[in-house]
Amino acid sequence: MTPDTLLLRQIHPSFVQDGRVTSQAFRPTPKDEFLLSVDDGDRVTAEASWQRFIANPACKSVGVQALSHTECTAQALTVIEDGNPHPEHCSVDFTAFDKKMIEKKSKLLRAQAEKRGWLFREAVA
Amino acid sequence: MNQEFLRPRLVGRRFDEHTLPLDILKDFSALEEMLIEVAKRQYLAAHPDRQRTPKGFTKGLELHLTAVEEGSAIPVIALAFATLFPSADAEYFDQAKGQIVEAIAAAEHEQQPALPPELLRYFDRFGRGLHDGEAMEFARSNGQIASLTPATRERLLRASQAESWTEEVTLKGRIPEVDQADHSFELELRNGTKLKAPLLEAHRKTILEAAVGYRTGVTVAIKGVIQRDRADRPKCFESVEHVTPLDPLDIETRLEELAQLQDGWLDGKGRAPDRASLIRLTQAFDERFGTDLPLPHLYPTPEGGVQAEWTLGSWEISLEITLSSLAADYQTVHTATGDTREQTLLLAAEDGSGWAALNEALTQLQEAKA
Numbered sequence: 001m002t003p004d005t006l007l008l009r010q011i012h013p014s015f016v017q018d019g020r021v022t023s024q025a026f027r028p029t030p031k032d033e034f035l036l037s038v039d040d041g042d043r044v045t046a047e048a049s050w051q052r053f054i055a056n057p058a059c060k061s062v063g064v065q066a067l068s069h070t071e072c073t074a075q076a077l078t079v080i081e082d083g084n085p086h087p088e089h090c091s092v093d094f095t096a097f098d099k100k101m102i103e104k105k106s107k108l109l110r111a112q113a114e115k116r117g118w119l120f121r122e123a124v125a
Numbered sequence: 126m127n128q129e130f131l132r133p134r135l136v137g138r139r140f141d142e143h144t145l146p147l148d149i150l151k152d153f154s155a156l157e158e159m160l161i162e163v164a165k166r167q168y169l170a171a172h173p174d175r176q177r178t179p180k181g182f183t184k185g186l187e188l189h190l191t192a193v194e195e196g197s198a199i200p201v202i203a204l205a206f207a208t209l210f211p212s213a214d215a216e217y218f219d220q221a222k223g224q225i226v227e228a229i230a231a232a233e234h235e236q237q238p239a240l241p242p243e244l245l246r247y248f249d250r251f252g253r254g255l256h257d258g259e260a261m262e263f264a265r266s267n268g269q270i271a272s273l274t275p276a277t278r279e280r281l282l283r284a285s286q287a288e289s290w291t292e293e294v295t296l297k298g299r300i301p302e303v304d305q306a307d308h309s310f311e312l313e314l315r316n317g318t319k320l321k322a323p324l325l326e327a328h329r330k331t332i333l334e335a336a337v338g339y340r341t342g343v344t345v346a347i348k349g350v351i352q353r354d355r356a357d358r359p360k361c362f363e364s365v366e367h368v369t370p371l372d373p374l375d376i377e378t379r380l381e382e383l384a385q386l387q388d389g390w391l392d393g394k395g396r397a398p399d400r401a402s403l404i405r406l407t408q409a410f411d412e413r414f415g416t417d418l419p420l421p422h423l424y425p426t427p428e429g430g431v432q433a434e435w436t437l438g439s440w441e442i443s444l445e446i447t448l449s450s451l452a453a454d455y456q457t458v459h460t461a462t463g464d465t466r467e468q469t470l471l472l473a474a475e476d477g478s479g480w481a482a483l484n485e486a487l488t489q490l491q492e493a494k495a
Contacts, residue, residue, distance in 0.1 A: 022424040058393045
């Protein structure tokens with residue numbers, strides 16, 4: 001993984017309105033034990049990452065946006081290459097921060113991801 | 126000459142000011158037609174030797190609205206005769222009125238109305254203008270009240286054995302198809318149901334623009350009359366009164382979308398927001414949110430709440446709302462400097478102070494952006 005590595009994040013359909021993605025998509029939910037699930041963009045394409053995600057019928061995604069490793073480091077967020085549940089899986093570690101700090105970081109990450117745009121978007125029928 | 130005939134009491138918010146919306150007069154027009162038909166039946170029942178009513182039986186007979194009295198609103202309706210003296214046939218109109226009121230009372234008490242099915246079908250138009258929570262109350266001959274409500278009307282229509290009936294509605298959806306040769310279009314509801322509707326010249330431009338924006342989610346609200354079948358499924362629009370393009374961030378529409386979420390909506394996790402609380406939030410936004418402020422993007426939260434977000438220049442703003450209490454955590458972050466402002470807002474406060482603080486904070490950021 002390099003500083004330029006993109007960390008791929010699946011975007012749930014309810015987390016998009018009129019094309020804008022919520023900052024909630026860039027922070028772990030309370031049940032995620034403060035770890036944000038991403039895929040290593042050096043090892044899997046955005047489309048392949050999306051295909052694998054939606055292969056699970058319980059999971060929904062309208063596409064893929066990304067954070068860079070540098071952007072995470074700038075927010076004092078460690079990226080863990082845990083390889084679980086699949087080899088390219090990583091976790092962005094928010095454990096050191098309280099709720100308000102997590103929300104602040106998610107806003108900054110969202111703004112950067114928005115500038116980068118969608119890496120993959122589900123085709124609309 | 127005029128003879129007072131009917132004094133129904135109209136109950137509901139629209140009638141609280143002791144006035145009548147013009148819209149409801151259509152219902153009384155339908156009642157007039159129904160009275161004439163029922164009166165004809167009464168006449169023929171009293172004269173079994175006759176095949177038809179005498180020529181001029183209804184000639185010169187009309188219902189006239191003569192006054193609107195208080196309580197909530199009581200239209201005073203008179204039977205107007207073209208002649209100097211009441212017609213001898215007026216008694217059949219009195220009997221017809223009694224039969225119609227008794228049919229309403231029977232339906233109210235979940236009994237079979239005595240009127241034949243073909244006459245009950247007049248309730249397709251008589252009572253259609255009533256909204257949920259409204260009623261027309263009629264005095265019965267025994268001194269009790271018969272109340273026509275949307276629910277009573279539906280029972281009367283089911284008793285009429287009609288395959289479908291009409292209803293005044295406002296429905297929201299997208300326009301997937303316009304057939305200009307056929308002067309029609311389709312409205313696609315959120316659940317995928319498509320309703321055919323007549324395309325009027327006055328609505329053509331709006332409908333065509335909405336059709337172009339179908340893929341990008343352009344939504345319109347259509348007010349009109351739909352046909353609904355016995356299984357309560359909407360079939361088509363019979364007529365269209367208004368077509369209104371909706372803002373892509375229309376708050377009511379978005380919160381209606383969020384009300385469709387089920388528990389587990391977020392990849393097996395995520396609580397569904399409470400529907401009644403979403404309605405309360407919609408009303409609060411409608412009444413208290415600054416009209417000159419940009420509308421928020423609204424998202425569900427995994428905890429069953431709603432998060433409103435705005436991007437104003439370099440400011441990223443969020444308002445995380447707990448629906449049960451309408452307590453909200455406001456946070457704004459400047460993406461270049463990291464400057465952060467936070468406050469807790471009580472949006473349920475009766476004095477509106479929570480909303481005033483939100484409006485003030487957003488106004489400041491909007492001005493800073495400009």
